[in-house]
Amino acid sequence: MGTTFDVAVIGAGIVGSAIARKLAGYELSVALLDARDDVGDGTSKANTAILHTGFDAKPGTLESRLVREGYHLLSDYAERTGIPVERTGALLVAWTGEELDALPALKEKAERNGYGKTRIVGRDEVYQQVPHLGEGALGGLTVPDESIICTWTTNLALATEAVLRGVTLLLNRRVQSVEDRGDRTALRTSGGEVNARWVVNAAGLGADVIDRLFGHDRFTVTPRRGELLVYDKLARPLVDRIILPVPTSRGKGVLISPTVYGNVLLGPTAEDLTDRTDTGTSEKGLEFLLGKGEKLMPDLLREEVTATYAGLRAASDHPDYLIEADAGRRYVLVGGIRSTGLTSGIAVGEHVAELIGDAGLALTPREDLPEPPHMPNLGEAYLRPYQDAARIAGDPAYGRVVCFCERVTAGEIRDTFRSPIPPAGLEGLRRRTRAMNGRCQGFFCGAEVGKLMDTKGGSACEQRHPSPEAQR
Numbered sequence: 001m002g003t004t005f006d007v008a009v010i011g012a013g014i015v016g017s018a019i020a021r022k023l024a025g026y027e028l029s030v031a032l033l034d035a036r037d038d039v040g041d042g043t044s045k046a047n048t049a050i051l052h053t054g055f056d057a058k059p060g061t062l063e064s065r066l067v068r069e070g071y072h073l074l075s076d077y078a079e080r081t082g083i084p085v086e087r088t089g090a091l092l093v094a095w096t097g098e099e100l101d102a103l104p105a106l107k108e109k110a111e112r113n114g115y116g117k118t119r120i121v122g123r124d125e126v127y128q129q130v131p132h133l134g135e136g137a138l139g140g141l142t143v144p145d146e147s148i149i150c151t152w153t154t155n156l157a158l159a160t161e162a163v164l165r166g167v168t169l170l171l172n173r174r175v176q177s178v179e180d181r182g183d184r185t186a187l188r189t190s191g192g193e194v195n196a197r198w199v200v201n202a203a204g205l206g207a208d209v210i211d212r213l214f215g216h217d218r219f220t221v222t223p224r225r226g227e228l229l230v231y232d233k234l235a236r237p238l239v240d241r242i243i244l245p246v247p248t249s250r251g252k253g254v255l256i257s258p259t260v261y262g263n264v265l266l267g268p269t270a271e272d273l274t275d276r277t278d279t280g281t282s283e284k285g286l287e288f289l290l291g292k293g294e295k296l297m298p299d300l301l302r303e304e305v306t307a308t309y310a311g312l313r314a315a316s317d318h319p320d321y322l323i324e325a326d327a328g329r330r331y332v333l334v335g336g337i338r339s340t341g342l343t344s345g346i347a348v349g350e351h352v353a354e355l356i357g358d359a360g361l362a363l364t365p366r367e368d369l370p371e372p373p374h375m376p377n378l379g380e381a382y383l384r385p386y387q388d389a390a391r392i393a394g395d396p397a398y399g400r401v402v403c404f405c406e407r408v409t410a411g412e413i414r415d416t417f418r419s420p421i422p423p424a425g426l427e428g429l430r431r432r433t434r435a436m437n438g439r440c441q442g443f444f445c446g447a448e449v450g451k452l453m454d455t456k457g458g459s460a461c462e463q464r465h466p467s468p469e470a471q472r
């Protein structure tokens with residue numbers, strides 16, 4: 001490619017997409033690269049999907065500040081773009097005397113993190129709030145603003161807005177080596193060379209490897225696997241808020257949470273691995289979760305499991321986010337974004353723009369920015385196309401359900417192929433529509449969805465009326 005971009009951002013997860021979107025708000029040419037064939041196909045697709053207030057972060061850290069800011073920025077962005085969020089609140093439960101004694105310190109920590117709305121509650125109130133909780137809870141701490149969100153739509157909205165702002169999205173470009181060419185860096189990728197004056201490394205699990213290509217040796221990523229169980233929608237009435245354990249030094253612990261798709265999650269585990277690609281679930285992990293679940297909420301374990309999945313946190317030997325600019329090399333590292341990057345992503349984007357501006361890149365705000373995209377709704381708390389009589393009257397494809405478990409219509413599937421970032425395969429289609437994510441896991445709808453995938457949504461639905469998403 002002959003162009004030299006002003007900035008190349010490596011990694012199209014939530015963090016890289018947020019950075020690219022932010023930088024494209026200035027008079028800059030920006031490329032967003034990813035090794036994979038779709039955006040949001042790394043850690044950002046497989047997390048617990050909680051929009052954190054940051055109440056339990058380590059006060060004074062960069063992570064604490066960016067999670068707190070990110071919470072507000074993402075809440076606002078979700079409202080503007082239609083990312084589904086549910087304001088469920090959370091209840092942190094103490095099961096031992098030691099955990100009960102830790103509650104006042106947690107409340108005080110939350111206050112030092114700028115969050116003053118937690119409340120310590122006694123045993124009776126705990127059971128009033130969550131009647132199906134297992135026996136033995138001693139007390140709790142309420143965190144009214146913890147919320148649930150759709151991580152897939154978050155990533156896709158940020159990347160879509162980046163593209164609408166003119167960012168060049170370069171998929172299937174694994175960065176393999178870099179060469180300093182004086183006024184620019186040549187990134188040698190699996191899909192050819194990409195040149196840029198500045199490079200931002202937001203490569204998640206691969207950020208330390210890229211950092212070494214730039215001559216640094218400051219941290220090592222350890223993939224910390226988190227496995228989760230997804231319970232069927234019939235379980236949802238058991239759980240109307242996030243149920244958290246008292247956090248430990250190894251992480252936030254095993255929680256129970258509703259999802260915006262109407263399911264219930266139990267997880268995650270926390271297991272350090274060496275293989276950065278091992279996102280498989282394990283018998284050991286699932287047994288561990290079932291043991292935890294039996295204590296936390298035995299009624300939940302009587303419900304059916306729809307799916308299991310695992311994500312890899314980019315844990316590191318550095319105790320905080322590691323975001324640093326190297327002005328001489330015109331390079332910014334965004335590393336160690338472990339278990340809070342969904343929430344903090346937009347704030348990380350703001351922070352990187354400040355750093356890169358301070359390091360010498362001229363940032364002139366653009367005056368011709370397009371409106372943010374309006375994303376298709378995947379959340380149960382909002383109107384879905386199959387429920388929308390006016391929309392179906394305008395285009396019958398929204399009334400033709402293809403995936404019956406998740407009630408996904410032919411119109412929604414078709415729209416993904418007309419969107420700025422169409423899916424590259426069935427996995428991407430699942431993340432954009434929920435098709436095949438229900439209790440049958442594609443057993444009944446797989447062939448039909450596959451056909452729509454092959455024909456890019458064309459053969460199975462009339463295209464008489466372009467959808468509202470397609471017209472934007």
Ligand SMILES: Cc1cc2nc3c(=O)[nH]c(=O)nc-3n(C[C@H](O)[C@H](O)[C@H](O)COP(=O)(O)OP(=O)(O)OC[C@H]3O[C@@H](n4cnc5c(N)ncnc54)[C@H](O)[C@@H]3O)c2cc1C
Pocket residue numbers: 010011012013014015016017033034035036039040041042043044045046047048049050051052173174175176202203204205206207210225226227268310311312313337338339340341342343344
């Ligand atoms: C089990 C679990 C639960 C979590 N729960 C929450 C939660 O509830 N709330 C929350 O806020 N956060 C949560 N997180 C954390 C959150 O998911 C991550 O912090 C966030 O997704 C990180 O985004 P990212 O963009 O940095 O990384 P990624 O999404 O992994 O993106 C990095 C991208 O870089 C690309 N890449 C890597 N190497 C190269 C290369 N050499 N060349 C080109 N591209 C490359 C990858 O393909 C990938 O797409 C959780 C994480 C896990 C694992």
